[in-house]
Amino acid sequence: MADKALRRKAKVAIFISGTGTNMAALLYASLLDASPYEIVLVASNREDAAGLEIASAEGVPTFVHSHKGHSRAEHDAAMEKALVSAETEYLVLAGYMRILSDDFVRRWEGRILNIHPSLLPKYKGLDTFARAIAAGDSHAGASVHIVTPELDAGEVLAQARVAVRSGETPETLADRVKYAEHQLYPRAVADYVSRSYDAGYLYDRVSEMALALPESHSRDSHGLPAFRVGTEKSGKFFAHFSENHHGSEHIAVLVKTGGIDELLNLVEAHPETYFKPAYYGASGWVGLILNRPGVDWDHVADWLERSWRSVAPARLTKLRDAADMF
Ligand code: GAR
Numbered sequence: 441m442a443d444k445a446l447r448r449k450a451k452v453a454i455f456i457s458g459t460g461t462n463m464a465a466l467l468y469a470s471l472l473d474a475s476p477y478e479i480v481l482v483a484s485n486r487e488d489a490a491g492l493e494i495a496s497a498e499g500v501p502t503f504v505h506s507h508k509g510h511s512r513a514e515h516d517a518a519m520e521k522a523l524v525s526a527e528t529e530y531l532v533l534a535g536y537m538r539i540l541s542d543d544f545v546r547r548w549e550g551r552i553l554n555i556h557p558s559l560l561p562k563y564k565g566l567d568t569f570a571r572a573i574a575a576g577d578s579h580a581g582a583s584v585h586i587v588t589p590e591l592d593a594g595e596v597l598a599q600a601r602v603a604v605r606s607g608e609t610p611e612t613l614a615d616r617v618k619y620a621e622h623q624l625y626p627r628a629v630a631d632y633v634s635r636s637y638d639a640g641y642l643y644d645r646v647s648e649m650a651l652a653l654p655e656s657h658s659r660d661s662h663g664l665p666a667f668r669v670g671t672e673k674s675g676k677f678f679a680h681f682s683e684n685h686h687g688s689e690h691i692a693v694l695v696k697t698g699g700i701d702e703l704l705n706l707v708e709a710h711p712e713t714y715f716k717p718a719y720y721g722a723s724g725w726v727g728l729i730l731n732r733p734g735v736d737w738d739h740v741a742d743w744l745e746r747s748w749r750s751v752a753p754a755r756l757t758k759l760r761d762a763a764d765m766f
C-alpha cells in the first residue's frame with residue numbers, strides 16, 4: 441500500500457501561450473513508462489496556441505480562456521477553475537506569456553514551475569538572447585525555477601548551458617536553446633515532483649530546520665530518527681521523523697500538540713495535513729504529512745519550533761523570546 445502511494449504519478453497541468461514545443465517535450469516524456477508525472481490539462485490564454493492541437497491529439501484535455509476583455513484576476517480565476525477540476529497538483533508554465541496574480545501564485549506556492557530562456561539570475565524578463573549576445577556572454581541557456589510573486593526570481597532548480605557562437609543572432613540562439621530546453625524541462629519536472637515523495641530529501645529538510653533550533657541534536661528513538669533539545673545526557677525529544685512507520689503510507693514529522701483533543705481536532709479539520717500516528721498519537725504527538733505536493737515548509741518550521749518550545753528548558757525559550765522581539 442505504501443509503495444503504491446509513493447509511486448502514484450503526480451498530476452501536472454501546463455499553461456502555454458504559443459507554439460508549445462516545451463509542452464510537447466513534457467507531454468511525450470510523461471508518456472514514457474518511468475515518468476513520475478502525467479499531464480492532466482493543457483490550458484492557454486490564446487485560442488490559436490499551436491500546442492493545444494498537439495495535446496488534443498494525444499487525448500489530453502485542453503482549456504482556452506482568452507485574457508482579452510478580462511481583468512487579470514478574472515482571467516486567473518477562470519484558469520484556476522480548470523486546474524482545480526483537473527485535480528492538478530503541479531502547474532508547469534511553458535511559454536505562458538502572462539504574469540500570474542500574486543494571490544494566485546501564493547495559493548499554489550511551491551507547486552508552479554517555469555522555464556525561462558536565460559541563465560538566471562541573468563536576464564530576467566524579455567529579449568534574453570539579444571541581451572546575452574550584446575553582453576558578449578560565452579554561454580546562454582535556460583533555467584527552470586519555482587514561480588514566486590517576483591518575476592523570474594524563485595529558486596532555480598536546474599539549468600542548461602548553450603554556447604554562443606560567433607555571428608549568432610537572437611533567432612539562431614533561440615532555436616538552439618529550445619533543443620536544450622526540451623531536454624532540461626521534462627527532467628527538472630520529474631525530479632521536482634519526485635522529491636515530494638523522496639524520504640531522503642524530506643528528512644534532510646526536516647533535519648536542517650530541527651537542528652537550527654538552539655541546542656538541538658539528533659538521536660534515534662525506537663527505530664525512528666528523532667531530534668532532542670538539551671544536553672546529550674538529559675535532552676528531551678521534540679520531533680520524530682517517520683517513514684512508513686507501522687504500515688502508515690505517510691512520510692511525516694511527528695510533533696507535540698497540547699494533547700489528544702487538539703490532535704483529534706487537527707486530524708478531523710485537515711486530514712490532508714495531519715494524522716494520528718501509531719503509538720505516539722496516544723500521548724499527543726501528531727503526524728505532519730510531508731509526502732504530498734505543496735507542503736508549506738514555513739508551517740513545518742512553526743510546528744517544530746512550537747514542539748521544541750514545549751520541552752526546551754526555560755533558559756532557552758527565554759533567549760528565543762528575546763531574539764524574536766528583534
Ligand atoms: C521558451 O523558449 C521559453 O523558455 C520561453 O518561451 C519559449 C516558449 O516556447 N519562455 C519565456 O520567455 C517566459 N518568460 P514553446 O512555446 O515552443 O515551448
